[in-house]
Amino acid sequence: MLKNKFLTKGLVLSSALVLAACGNGNGDDADTGSNDSNDDAVAQDVEVNVGEFPIVDEEITLSLMAPGTGMAEWEDMPTMQAYAEMTGINLEYTTPPMDDFGTRFNLTFASQDLPDIIFAPGTSVLTPALEVDYGQQGMLIPLNDLIEEYAPNLYQLLEERPHVRQAITTPDGNIYALPRIDDGDTASWPIGPLWYNGAWLDALDAEVPETLEEFHELLVRFRDEDPNGNGVADEIPISNSGLTHPRVWFLGAFGMHSWGAEEVDGEVRYNPMTDNARAYYEFFSQIYSEGLVDQELFSQSDEMKKAKGQENRIGLFQDWFSFFTTGETEEEAINNPMFRPLKSEWNPEGTVAGSPQMVRGTFAITSENPHPEATMAWVDYMYSEEGTEFFDRGPAGHYWDWADEEGGEKVMTERGAEEGEEYRGEITPFYGITTPGLGVSLPPIGEVGESDFATFIREETQEKVVPNSQIAFPLVYLTNEEIEEIQGVAGDMATYIEEEEAKFITGQLDVTDDAVWDNYVSTLENMGADRFIEIYQAAYDRSVEAVEE
Known part of the structure; x- marks a missing residue:
């Protein structure tokens, strides 16, 4: 430079x-x-x-x-x-x-x-x-x-x-x-991914599905073909504590990339009240009724889900890394492939919500x-x-030092190797706070090199997430007046939607009934959904204009 x-x-x-x-x-x-x-x-x-x-x-x-x-x-x-x-x-x-x-x-x-x-x-x-x-x-x-x-x-x-x-x-x-x-x-993950039980895939000689239809077929096989090999029909094809986190990965199959505002060709919509959302509800209601989803989905804690995972009873689950749920080692977790965004009539490209990475x-x-x-x-x-x-x-001589400065070879210091992150936090303030700058995956220090698990994560992400990510809505600025107007409305709508989601999926409400669906949509409209869309449309338009100017 x-x-x-x-x-x-x-x-x-x-x-x-x-x-x-x-x-x-x-x-x-x-x-x-x-x-x-x-x-x-x-x-x-x-x-x-x-x-x-x-x-x-x-x-x-x-x-x-x-x-x-x-x-x-x-x-x-x-x-x-x-x-x-x-x-x-x-x-x-x-x-x-x-x-x-x-x-x-x-x-x-x-x-x-x-x-x-x-x-x-x-x-x-x-x-x-x-x-x-x-x-x-x-x-x-x-x-x-x-x-x-x-x-x-x-x-x-x-x-x-x-x-x-x-x-x-x-x-x-x-x-x-x-x-x-x-x-x-x-950084491209919108949230911790969904992970397949690799041992079950091996037992069934199955591949990671690419379409919504293939996904349904795999869930049926998880339920019926005893992939954990214990001779008992105790397999749970999908399990989690609620759908808040896993939902992010499923929405793409129904043409959505957020569970809120989304911009499509310059127009803002509120996804939970669209026909896309209705298709999502219908699919999950179907697979729930077929026993392909944990019947305790909306009542169990994350600890309960993890207990089932450690008993090798779950086929697909959400977590930051799979071994957080299964209790396996990193080496064993390499066998658990990441969920691939699903193609469908709603989304032939098979895209998934993208992270703004900032x-x-x-x-x-x-x-x-x-x-x-x-x-x-x-x-x-x-x-x-x-x-x-x-x-x-930090600089050389503390957390790390030069083994060969001319050759660019570095080694961990004795204290850096022994105390790890705790010692790093004494050397640099870039620890535990969101600092300005560029966040990148740094090369390893010393002879250890990149772990097999780190390589696995990088390759799975590059194959399944990076090329298929789509930002639903840009980060925008709302005025104080807009924030004051919609923050209560947004919270009330989110609470209502969460309650209705559970009812739709568990069959307490029939999402295929037009009268039921119309009541759901009109309730959201009466709560202020139309005004919510207007505000985010105005914010989106301002953000585009500000950059163009």
Whole structure:
């Protein structure tokens, strides 16, 4: 990457004047909580080296607020100490415990005594609505131009992934907070997958089904042909504790990719009230009545499901990894193949819900920051694979060390090998919080290499999930008024749908009866489904317009 230097004194002063005019509505920044050290810094010449270290030739100091991870103080972590030396940017930390962070964050913005950097707050604290609110008030600065000029790694990612740019662009066309972008082996999973019992497939000489019809046939064989070989008809073809999680993987077979709002050719619909949902209910009602679904599906706990799994009684189940349910070793779990999205008349392509592979609201620059250009260059390293590994594992000599630096060979240190994740949490703050940057699956350290199970997960994901994923609805920004209007409605509808889903599937309600179905749909309409669709349609349209502008 070419070295690109900018003398930013004029830029910083101009930014300060603009923000002073809009920061608190009266053109006077005397009450914005700015501190003397920041005021002094504005008067300095700051040269920014884009794509090179040090980022600044003359050291500067910025203040950063983030949730504490509880493993060590940030200023004592070797990763942050090393990065300060690499960049020339020192930090003064405010890191309240995670449980207290939300309260401290809110008080900070209420008082307008702002730090220079907001780091890893998470969307539950820096919500999309607050991004817009604080941005329009001038407390968070727009990042669009800074990304283009000072963040080549992030800029390239946004160019390659326009859906990410769309998701972080607020209705006024500005980006006020940066995301975490995930590229790891499991990042494409919308939720923990469904897993087949591989031993049962082997016993029946069966393959992973590709169509809804083949899937039904396999479930019948699981029920009837004693695949666990104990001579007792105790097999449960499908089991889980409810359908909330497994449903995500089944919806695609019925032409849906979410259990809520979905955008289809620019139009928003509410899936639980569509004919697609009715087909989903009908199918599960059928297989439930045939004994192909655990009759305790809606009443058992996850622990009860796992107990059945460990007794080798389940043919298909949902979990993050299959051995969490079966109790097998990783080596044994390699034999349990991942569910393949099912093709059907509703979905000939066999697609499944896609993960956005990103989390919003992980980094923001406040109006108090005297060096936003250097700050953007500082965070940009986290959006490179090299930076990801540095912040995930820390510098050499702690968690790991060089066996052959020239040859690029690394080994675990004795303490790193013995204490593992606990020790890593003392070295880097990229542990237990949602940090900005690029999440990738890192190469193994030392001679161990990638485990067979890790290879299995990667290959199954690349074959069955990645090429078949489809995003149902982009991440959008709702206004405070819209949130206030629909949050109660959305919750009430979700509760009602969950109750009716159980009744439809267990046969308490006949989903094939038009009068029953019409009553279900009209109830959702009366609860506010049409207004829900209108709001999400408006939010979707705004997100498209903001990016196009």
